[in-house]
Amino acid sequence: MTTKPTVPRSSWLALGAVLLAGFLHTFDVTVVSVAAPAIKDGLGASDADVQWLLAGYSLAFAVLLVTAGRLGDAYGRRPLVLTGIVAFTLASALCAAAPNPGVLIAARVFQGLSAALLAPQIAPVIILLFPKERRGAAFGVQAAVIAAATCGGPVIGGLLAHADVFGLGWRAVFLVNLPIGAVALALAARRLPAERSGQGPAMDPTAVGVATAGLLLLLVPLVEFRETGGPLLLLSLAGIAVLALLVPLQRRAEQAGRTPLFAPGLFRGRAFPTGAAVNFMVLGGVASFFLVYVVHLQDGLGLTAKETGFTLLPFAVSAALASGASVPLTGRLGRPMLECGALLMALGTGVLLWASVAQGAELRPAHIVPGLVLCGAGMGLLSPPLYNLTLSAMARGGIGSASGVFSTFGQVGSAAGVVLVGSVFYAAGGGGSGSVTGVGWALGCQVALYLGALVLLRFGLPRPAPRAASAEPAREAPAAEPERLRR
Numbered sequence: 001m002t003t004k005p006t007v008p009r010s011s012w013l014a015l016g017a018v019l020l021a022g023f024l025h026t027f028d029v030t031v032v033s034v035a036a037p038a039i040k041d042g043l044g045a046s047d048a049d050v051q052w053l054l055a056g057y058s059l060a061f062a063v064l065l066v067t068a069g070r071l072g073d074a075y076g077r078r079p080l081v082l083t084g085i086v087a088f089t090l091a092s093a094l095c096a097a098a099p100n101p102g103v104l105i106a107a108r109v110f111q112g113l114s115a116a117l118l119a120p121q122i123a124p125v126i127i128l129l130f131p132k133e134r135r136g137a138a139f140g141v142q143a144a145v146i147a148a149a150t151c152g153g154p155v156i157g158g159l160l161a162h163a164d165v166f167g168l169g170w171r172a173v174f175l176v177n178l179p180i181g182a183v184a185l186a187l188a189a190r191r192l193p194a195e196r197s198g199q200g201p202a203m204d205p206t207a208v209g210v211a212t213a214g215l216l217l218l219l220v221p222l223v224e225f226r227e228t229g230g231p232l233l234l235l236s237l238a239g240i241a242v243l244a245l246l247v248p249l250q251r252r253a254e255q256a257g258r259t260p261l262f263a264p265g266l267f268r269g270r271a272f273p274t275g276a277a278v279n280f281m282v283l284g285g286v287a288s289f290f291l292v293y294v295v296h297l298q299d300g301l302g303l304t305a306k307e308t309g310f311t312l313l314p315f316a317v318s319a320a321l322a323s324g325a326s327v328p329l330t331g332r333l334g335r336p337m338l339e340c341g342a343l344l345m346a347l348g349t350g351v352l353l354w355a356s357v358a359q360g361a362e363l364r365p366a367h368i369v370p371g372l373v374l375c376g377a378g379m380g381l382l383s384p385p386l387y388n389l390t391l392s393a394m395a396r397g398g399i400g401s402a403s404g405v406f407s408t409f410g411q412v413g414s415a416a417g418v419v420l421v422g423s424v425f426y427a428a429g430g431g432g433s434g435s436v437t438g439v440g441w442a443l444g445c446q447v448a449l450y451l452g453a454l455v456l457l458r459f460g461l462p463r464p465a466p467r468a469a470s471a472e473p474a475r476e477a478p479a480a481e482p483e484r485l486r487r
Contacts (some may be wrong), residue, residue, distance in 0.1 A: 007129075007130055007131070007134050010191050011129040011130060013187055013190075013191040014125060014129060014187070014188070014191040014192045014193065015125060015126065015129065015130075015138055015141070015142075016187055016191075017081070017184050017185075017187035017188035017191060017192055018077075018081055018118070018121060018122050018125050018184075018188065018192070019122065019141065019142055019145045020180060020183060020184035020187070021081065021084065021085050021088070021118045021181075021184045021188070022118065022119065022122050022142070022145060022146070022149075023145050023146075023148070023149045023180070024088060024092075024115070024149075024177055024180055024181060024184070025061075025088075025115040025118065025119060025149075026146050026149035026153070027149040027153050027156075027177075028057070028092075028111065028115075028153075028174075028177065029057070029058070029153070030149070030153025030290075031153040031156060031160075031173050031176075032053065032054060032057075032108075032173065033054060033153075033290075033294070034153065034308070034309055035160070035170050035173045036050050036053065036054065038169060038170040039053065039104070039170045042169055042170050043098070043100060043101050043104065044101075045101040045104075046101070049101040049105065051223075052105050052223075053101070053104060053105055053108055055223040056105050056108050056109045056112065057108045057109065057111055057112040057115075058112065058223075058411065058414070058415065059109075059112065059216075059219055059220065059223055060109045060110075060111075060112030060113045060116065061112040061113070061115050061116045061119070061411060062116075062215060062219055062408055062411035062412065062415070063116075063212055063215045063216060063219070064112075064113050064116035064117070065116050065119065065120055065404040065405075065407050065408045065411065066120075066211055066215075066261060066262070066401070066404040066405055066408055067208050067211065067212070067261065067404070068080060068116045068117045068119075068120050068121075068400075068404060069120030069121075069400040069401045069402070069403050069404020069405070069407075070261055070262075070400060070401045070404065071117075071400070072120060072121045072124060072400035073124075073399070073400040073401055076194055076195035077121040077124055077125055077128070077192065077195065077400070078188070078192050078193065078194045078195070080117050080118070080121050081117075081118060081121050081125075081188050081192060082185065082188055082189060082192075083117055084114050084115070084116075084117030084118035084121075085118065085181055085184050085185045085188060086181075086185060087110070087113070087114035087117065088111060088114035088115060088118070088177070088181060089177060089178055089181030089182065089185070090110075090114075091107050091108075091110040091111040091114050092111065092174045092175070092177035092178060092181065093174070093175075093178060094107035094110065095107040095108060095111065095171075095174040096168075096171040096172075096174040096175045097171075119403075119404075119407055120400050120401075120403040120404035120407060121400065121403075122142060122403070123387065123391050123399060123402075123403040123406075124399045124400045124403060125192070126138045126139060126142070127391070127399055128195075129193075135388060136326075136384075136385075136388060139384045139385075139387055139388040140323050140324055140326060140384050142384065142387075143319075143320075143323035143326075143380060143383055143384035143387075144320045144323045144324060146383075147316050147317075147319040147320035147323060147376075147380065148316070148320060153309075155306075155309040155310060155313065156173075156176070156309075159306060160172045160173050160176070206249060207246060207249045207250065207253060207260065207261040208261060210242060210243075210245055210246055210249060211243065211246060211261055213239075213242055214239045214240070214242035214243035214245075214246070215239065215243070215408070215412075216239070217235050217236065217238050217239030217242055218235075218236050218239030218240060218243065218412065219236075219239070219411075219412065219415055220235070221233050221234075221235045221236045221239075222236060222415040222416060222418075222419045223415065246261065246262070249261075250262055261401070262401055262405060266401070266402060266405065270460055270461065271389070271390060271461060272390055272402065272406075273460075274390075274456055274457070274460035274461045275386055275387075275389065275390030275391075275406065275461065276390070276405065276406050276409040277409070277456055277460070278338075278342075278386060278453045278456050278457060278461075279386065279390075279406060279409050279410045279413065280409045280410065280412065280413030280416075281413060281449045281450070281452050281453040281456070282342070282345070282379070282382065282383070282386075282410075282413070282449070282450070282453050283410040283411075283413045283414045283417070284413035284414060284416055284417025284418075284420075284421070284449055285345070285349070285417060285421075285445075285446040285449040285450055286379065286414075286417075287413075287414035287415075287417050287418050288417035288418050288420075288421035288422060288425075288442065288445070288446060289349070289375075289442075289443075289446055290312075291418050291421075291422055291425075292421065292422065292425045292438075292439060292442040292443070293312070293352075293439070294308055294312075295425075296356070296438075296439045297311060300361075300435070300436070300439070301361070301363060307365075310365075311365040311368070312372065314369050314372040314373050314376065315372040315373075315375060315376035315379075316376060317376065318372070318373045318374075318375075318376030318377045318380065319376035319377065319379045319380040320380065321377070321380065322341075322376065322377040322378075322379070322380025322381050323380040323381075323383070323384050324380075325380070325381070326341075326380060326381050326384050326385055329381075335389075335457065335461055337381055337382075337385050338381070338382050338385050338386055338389070338457050338461070339454055339457050339458060340378075340381055341377075341378045341379065341380070341381030341382025341383075341385075342378065342382055342450050342451075342453045342454040342457060343378070343450075343454055344374050344375070344377055344378030344381065345374075345375050345378035345379060345382065345450040345453075346378075346447050346450035346451050346454065347374055347378075348370075348371045348372065348373070348374030348375030348376070348377075348378060349371065349375055349443055349446045349447045349450060350371075350443075350447050351370055351371035351374060352368055352371035352372070352375070352443055353371075353440055353443040353444060353447065355367045355368050355370075355371060356368070356436065356439050356440060356443065357436060357439075357440045360436050361436070378450075382453075387406070389461075390402075390406060391403060391406065417449070420445070421442050421445045421446065422442075424438075424441050424442055424445055425438045425439065425441065425442035426438060428440075428441035428442070
């Protein structure tokens with residue numbers, strides 16, 4: 001029986017720094033959603049302003065992810081992480097001080113760009129600093145932090161927006177980021193190692209421009225769908241066509257000796273395309289669920305923002321607990337662990353569908369706790385192993401690129417899920433946001449997405465060979481890579 005290699009304390013502290021920064025990103029997505037009504041009243045913002053307050057952040061985040069991941073490959077993780085933390089903290093201060101909706105929206109876009117610098121660096125930091133046998137634990141901690149941010153966002157956002165701490169009102173929602181950002185910056189500056197191998201080769205500017213234009217064409221119509229309707233979605237098809245041009249551009253970049261935007265061979269095997277597609281479907285279901293069910297709880301059942309946050313708490317708590325449980329189980333179960341997670345998400349959403357339709361206007365938080373627990377547990381069992389198994393096989397020189405592309409699939413899936421499932425929700429309900437019929441159809445769409453993810457996992461993701469069958473353990477670089485990193 002082989003013992004797992006130990007991980008230096010400095011590696012855990014470095015991980016803590018990037019996870020604190022990652023916490024800020026997830027926390028801000030959820031906290032602003034709940035605080036949006038208070039922001040609207042405080043600044044006199046229009047419905048369109050509130051939409052762009054939420055969408056501007058996500059759009060900026062999605063557009064820069066791939067480029068930021070490749071920049072991390074070229075120049076190392078440390079400068080991207082430090083720059084991202086400083087920029088995000090500054091953007092949070094600008095959000096808190098915003099005198100009008102226009103300034104606040106601009107600051108939120110700045111926040112999204114800053115978060116995009118950080119997010120693709122987390123997986124590379126784990127893979128660089130942790131040996132293969134201990135990465136599951138690190139990815140599990142990452143999933144628990146994300147669950148805590150998802151859990152804390154609605155609750156803390158609701159409390160801060162209504163408590164009017166020191167007379168700050170909704171501005172306290174953004175000021176909370178300042179001390180967290182300061183701690184993350186101090187830890188990262190002290191503990192995050194610098195990579196000596198990054199030569200900083202110039203990336204292909206044409207590929208960067210094409211990727212940015214394609215993502216904008218793809219995502220802006222999705223963001224504006226409720227305001228403009230279906231015709232604008234034709235631009236999304238044009239965005240897909242523009243993104244397809246990246247394939248020949250990447251080949252030319254490789255042949256010319258330039259750094260391609262995507263890591264070579266990213267889509268040649270089955271593991272990465274399947275994992276990215278599953279991420280697209282799962283996050284599409286989760287993002288649309290939070291949109292649909294938050295609206296249903298508030299408009300249909302009359303819950304306040306604070307009550308809504310506490311009602312959805314079982315989802316985040318069960319996700320955090322399941323993430324921890326997935327760490328020891330993944331090594332023994334592998335792909336079946338992911339399949340179990342997708343099945344639990346489908347089952348939990350089905351329970352929510354049954355309770356919501358059966359109880360109708362008499363629905364109470366206690367009725368939906370079982371479904372929320374099942375769905376959260378499924379996500380905890382699915383997301384950390386999916387991230388780990390999809391990215392761990394990538395070459396170290398391209399892990400940042402792979403992380404950025406993987407996350408971009410998730411962001412596009414979130415936007416598409418909100419548009420498509422949200423459209424079903426409002427159309428089936430005859431335009432009524434509190435309609436039981438609408439929420440039933442929307443939850444049915446989410447069940448279909450999770451079952452689709454289950455099928456992809458079953459037939460698309462290669463089953464790794466059992467450890468006992470391996471004649472020779474895979475060679476793994478030391479955890480801290482002393483020849484490439486300097487403290």
